[in-house]
Amino acid sequence: YIFKSRTATGSDAADKVRLPLGSRGWPLIGETLEYLSTAKEGVPEKFVTDRRNKYNPKVFQTSFAGEPMTMLCTHEGNKLLFSNENKLVRSYWPRNFVRIFANSEKTTTSEESIRLQKVISPFLKPDALQRYVGIMDAATKQHLQRYWNHGEVKVHPLAKNYTLTLACRIFLDVEDPEIIARLEKPMLQISNGFVALPINLPGTIYSRAVRASKQLRKDVEQIIKQRRISVNLENREPPKQDLLSQMLMETYTDGQLMEDSDIANKIFGLIVGAFDNTSTTLVSIINCLAEMPQVYDGFLEQMEIANSKGAGELLSWGDIRKMRYSWNVACEVLRLFPPVPGTFRVAITDFMYEGFRIPEGFKLHWYAFATHKSPEYFSDPEKFDPSRFEGSGPVPFSYVPFGGGPRMCPGKEYARLKILIFLHNFVTKFRWEKVFPEEKIVYDPLLKPTKGLHLRLYPLNP
Numbered sequence: 001y002i003f004k005s006r007t008a009t010g011s012d013a014a015d016k017v018r019l020p021l022g023s024r025g026w027p028l029i030g031e032t033l034e035y036l037s038t039a040k041e042g043v044p045e046k047f048v049t050d051r052r053n054k055y056n057p058k059v060f061q062t063s064f065a066g067e068p069m070t071m072l073c074t075h076e077g078n079k080l081l082f083s084n085e086n087k088l089v090r091s092y093w094p095r096n097f098v099r100i101f102a103n104s105e106k107t108t109t110s111e112e113s114i115r116l117q118k119v120i121s122p123f124l125k126p127d128a129l130q131r132y133v134g135i136m137d138a139a140t141k142q143h144l145q146r147y148w149n150h151g152e153v154k155v156h157p158l159a160k161n162y163t164l165t166l167a168c169r170i171f172l173d174v175e176d177p178e179i180i181a182r183l184e185k186p187m188l189q190i191s192n193g194f195v196a197l198p199i200n201l202p203g204t205i206y207s208r209a210v211r212a213s214k215q216l217r218k219d220v221e222q223i224i225k226q227r228r229i230s231v232n233l234e235n236r237e238p239p240k241q242d243l244l245s246q247m248l249m250e251t252y253t254d255g256q257l258m259e260d261s262d263i264a265n266k267i268f269g270l271i272v273g274a275f276d277n278t279s280t281t282l283v284s285i286i287n288c289l290a291e292m293p294q295v296y297d298g299f300l301e302q303m304e305i306a307n308s309k310g311a312g313e314l315l316s317w318g319d320i321r322k323m324r325y326s327w328n329v330a331c332e333v334l335r336l337f338p339p340v341p342g343t344f345r346v347a348i349t350d351f352m353y354e355g356f357r358i359p360e361g362f363k364l365h366w367y368a369f370a371t372h373k374s375p376e377y378f379s380d381p382e383k384f385d386p387s388r389f390e391g392s393g394p395v396p397f398s399y400v401p402f403g404g405g406p407r408m409c410p411g412k413e414y415a416r417l418k419i420l421i422f423l424h425n426f427v428t429k430f431r432w433e434k435v436f437p438e439e440k441i442v443y444d445p446l447l448k449p450t451k452g453l454h455l456r457l458y459p460l461n462p
C-alpha cells in the first residue's frame with residue numbers, strides 16, 4: 001500500500017507515502033460478508049477490533065460490496081470527518097441511496113436546494129417543533145387506542161405504521177388511514193432497496209425499490225396538487241401549520257412559487273429518513289424495557305407527568321423537558337442499537353491522517369460501533385446503563401447515533417420529540433412482556449426484531 005503522488009507539474013513525486021493498512025478482501029464482495037455477519041451475530045465491534053489489532057488502532061482499509069473503503073475508528077476520526085465537510089471531505093452515499101433518493105427530471109440547482117434546506121431546517125428545530133407537541137400527543141393516543149389495545153400485538157409493523165401516520169400528520173396534514181396505507185406499501189419496498197444488491201433488472205428488490213420511490217413521490221405530489229387547489233378555493237380557511245402549508249408559500253429567489261415536484265422531493269426525503277430509523281428505535285426501546293424491568297421502574301417522571309394532567313389534557317413542551325431519564329434510556333438504546341450504524345464521506349483533497357496518506361477520491365466510513373462499544377469510551381460497554389448520559393456525558397464525537405457536523409441528521413429533534421411522546425403514552429398505558437422471550441433484535445442487514453416483536457400488553461388502568 002504505497003501511494004505514489006504526482007507533483008503539481010504532473011511528474012511522479014519522489015515522496016512515497018503509505019496508505020492506511022488493511023485488506024480489500026475478495027474481488028467485488030470485498031469484506032462485506034464479515035462486516036455483515038459480525039453485525040448480525042451481535043458483535044459488530046469485532047469487525048473493527050480485529051482489524052485495529054492487526055493493522056492500526058485508528059484507521060484501516062477494507063472494502064464493502066466492491067467499494068474500497070477506509071474506516072476511521074476513534075472519536076478523533078469521527079471529529080475529522082464531521083468537522084471537515086467541504087474542506088477535506090464531503091458526504092458520499094452508496095449507489096442504492098443515490099438512485100432511490102434521486103431527484104425528478106427537474107433536478108434542483110444548488111441555489112434552489114439551499115433555498116429548500118432553508119425552508120426545512122427551521123421547521124425541524126426545537127423552537128418550531130414545540131407547537132407540535134399537542135398534535136403529536138393526540139395522534140399517538142389515537143394510534144395506541146385504535147391499533148395497540150388488543151392484548152397481543154406485533155410491534156414492528158405497528159411502529160412503522162405509527163411513524164408514517166405521524167409523519168403524514170406533521171409534514172402533510174394528512175390523517176386519512178386509507179391514504180397512509182397507500183403510502184406505506186411503497187415505503188416498505190424502499191427500505192428493502194437500501195441494502196439490496198444494486199441490480200436494476202425487473203423483479204429485483206432493488207428495481208422494485210426504485211419504482212416504489214417514484215410512486216411515493218408521485219403520491220406525495222398528488223397530495224400537494226390537491227392541497228394547492230383547496231388553498232386557492234378556501235383561502236378563508238385558517239392557515240395550517242404542517243410543513244407542506246409552509247412550503248406552498250415559499251418562493252425561489254426569482255419570486256416564483258416552489259414547484260410541486262421540488263416540494264414532493266423534500267417531503268419524500270423526510271418521510272423516508274424518519275421511517276425505519278424511528279420505528280426501529282421504538283422497537284429496540286420496547287424490547288429493552290421488556291427484558292429489563294428495572295429500567296421500566298425508573299420511569300417515575302412519566303407517571304408524575306401523567307398524574308399531573310387533567311382529563312383530556314395533552315402534553316406540553318414543559319412536560320417534554322422533564323423527561324430526562326426517558327431520553328437517557330433512549331440514548332442508551334441508540335448507543336447499543338444505532339439504526340444507522342455509520343455513513344460515508346469521500347476525500348475531496350489529499351490529506352494526512354495518523355501518518356497515513358488519504359488520497360483524493362478515497363471513500364471513508366465512520367462506524368458508530370467502533371466507539372459505542374469500545375471500553376475506551378464506555379466502561380463495561382455491554383452493560384445497559386442510562387446514567388452514562390447524565391452530567392457532561394460521553395467524550396465528544398464518541399457517541400454518534402445521529403452522525404455529526406453539517407450533515408448530522410436534520411431529523412434528530414423531531415425523532416427525540418416523537419420517541420419521548422410515544423414513550424410517555426406507552427409506559428403510562430401498558431406493562432408488557434415478550435411472547436417469545438428469546439427473540440432478538442439483529443442487524444439483518446437493517447436493524448429488526450427476528451419475529452417482528454410480539455408482545456402481550458396489559459393495560460394499566462383498564
Ligand code: HEM
Pocket residue numbers: 091269270271273274275277278281334338339340342343344400401402403404405406407408409410411412414415
Ligand atoms: C432515531 C432516529 C434517527 C436516527 C438514529 C437517524 C440517524 C441519521 C444518521 C446517522 C444520518 C447520517 C448523518 C451523517 O452522515 O453524518 C442521518 C441523515 C438524515 N436523516 Fe436521520 N435519523 C433519525 C431520524 C430521522 C428523522 C425523524 C428524519 C426526518 C424527519 C430524518 C431525516 C434525515 C435526513 C433527510 C438525512 C440526510 C441528511 C443529509 O443528507 O445531509 N432522520 N440520520
